[in-house]
Amino acid sequence: MAKDIVYFDLETQKLANDVGGWNHLDKMLMSVGVTYSTALGKYTIYDENHVQGLIDQLLNADLVVGFNHVGFDYGVLMGYTVLDLAEQTNNLDMLLSLEEKLGHRLKLDALASASLGAGKSADGLQAVKWWREGKVKEIAEYCCFDVKVTWKVHAYGAEHGRVKYIGRHSPEPQEVEVDWQID
Secondary structure (H helix, E strand, O other): OOOOEEEEEEEEOOOHHHHOOHHHHHHOOEEEEEEEEOOOOEEEEEEHHHHHHHHHHHHHOOEEEEOOHHHHHHHHHOOOOOOOHHHHOOEEEHHHHHHHHHOOOOOHHHHHHHHOOOOOOOOHHHHHHHHHOOOHHHHHHHHHHHHHHHHHHHHHHHHHOEEEEEOOOOOOEEEEEOOOOOO
16 A cells, blocks of 8 residues: 655644733644645645544654644644644654754745745735634635645655755855655
């Protein structure tokens, strides 16, 4: 059976300021979570009422790939489970992988625009604004796009052994080697 790589992202109902700061991710509540499974060959969109299905898919994946999902998204999901998802899943958090090599954090948009020639379509602040306006379809579309960008950046890195990014101090693309091979 083929290895199931699950690409993952979620958006929240609330901002850090709404819940008393970044130490309370579990109170931010998920608005929409999206996965792309290589075994299923499809995207799955989860609302808050189906968060257990999302958690189950992550637990059953051979590898979960995301961007800041270990530090952020799993923290949000802690509001719905007692499981330590970071410990009970096999993860490639591209942000952590790159931060280890570069010594600083990057934005997904800095990778996508340099490596793929296309950036993100919105951001988490916009997603919370949409939630407050009842625009769940827009959140789902944005989150699906982020998952696709994550998938494509990972695939680029796996294929080339490096990714390009726009650095903090120069508008010129730079490169960093990565070991994101897909077995």
